[in-house]
Amino acid sequence: MKISFNREACQGHNRCYLLAPELFDVDDEGYAVLLVTGDVPEQLHAKAQLAVDNCPEYAITLTEENPPA
């Protein structure tokens, strides 16, 4: 599972930071900062999904791994 974050769409609602602080920090202005690159560790999948499902600006997306070719 890969996570990506669109900084342009982020308006600093801070929902991701509250729900998944292992995955998101906030900068000095309150905009989200994604802490992981690429794969989300298995134990954080549920939190990643929460961050996606609570972002009012749709700034976070999760994609399943590409199936093996």
Place this chain on the structure above:
Amino acid sequence: MSGLERCPVTDWQTDFDHTAPEYAADAPAIWQELRETCPVAHTDRFGGTWLPTRHEDISAVAHDTEHFTSRGVIVSVFEPETPAPVGYAPPITSDPPFHQIARGLLLPAFAPKAIRPLEAPTRAFCSQLIDQILVDLPASGVVDVAEQYAQHIPVRVIAHMLGVPAEDGDRFRGFIHRILEMAGQNDEPVSAEDTMVHYIFTQIEKRRGEPSDDLIGFLLQAEIDGVPLTDEHIVGTIALILLAGIDTTWSAIGASIWYFAQHPQECARLIAQPELMPFAIEEMLRAFAPVTMARKVAQDVNLGGKQLLEGDWVLLPFPSANRDPEFFENPNEVILDREKNRHAAFGLGIHRCLGSNLARMELTVALEEWLAKVPEFELAEPEAVLWSTGQVRGPRKLPIRIPAAGTPRTAKGAT
């Protein structure tokens, strides 16, 4: 009530009035009916105003700064005088590109880590307020929690941030009532010394040449491109922080207590499972979002099949977006552990509530402290609950009954 005559609303689709007491009392039902029958309603009142009620349309307006200007954010018969892109209370009344500059100045002071130090004093203040309520509790056990509890919390926090005396809180509430709740309806003269602008100028003068580490002092020292902010900018921003930070949060705290007063099982569940609190807070914000914003149409545009003309007002009832069944499952049901909750209580787009982290902290702390000290309570007189009119909706009268001396839970069972 104002002395101005108000025509009663006969048709919410074509003649709605968001300042009418019957709207305040029953807004969720009105939004639901409009969503189903006329999702972009209109009224000729206030010079022509639209009311979209679907999440999709509200979100579209909030994200479109080309066709909609924030030059006016409180719908009234008075035309806002200060032009875009600055507006009379930056950054809420500002449009791009100035908006981002004015907002950027303030964002650090309201970022989550910056407001964290305010949590402990807020908690101590809430605790004191409740202790006093319990000490003063009459034999009937009835107390108005809107007046005696909810309203005091944001007043204290905002006074602290601005660096003004906590005792000035009563004056703040007077300003709010005149400017927001009775917008454009005042017919009683107000003396110059009693206006908010006079109050703010007095506070500014006190700080000139005497730097202070509060928000007013910060604004006096702030610069845009090496130029100090204009007096109009400083006064407008302070007015914004004062007005926007108080009755909004007061409304959310009151509405949450109103909900739990009627749902003792959910209340007990939240007390037993404190890990639900972050979800419960967002659910309170979704279900009882206090704030309806507004825009003016900057360029003719189509919205949900209606043709909006330049100069028209558009209300953005975020609480209606939050109850749209197209966007939320079971929107009229309060689900304390709702896991998918993209609510718009703090708005959407570039004007996301600057104080959202502060408001969320205040609501959380106010509710946690209340439930810890008063785990059982009920509405004393459901018909006596009074909801505010206008663009900020929350209980202004909320009499509840605290049973049998309101002893703290820990004392239960002790003899």
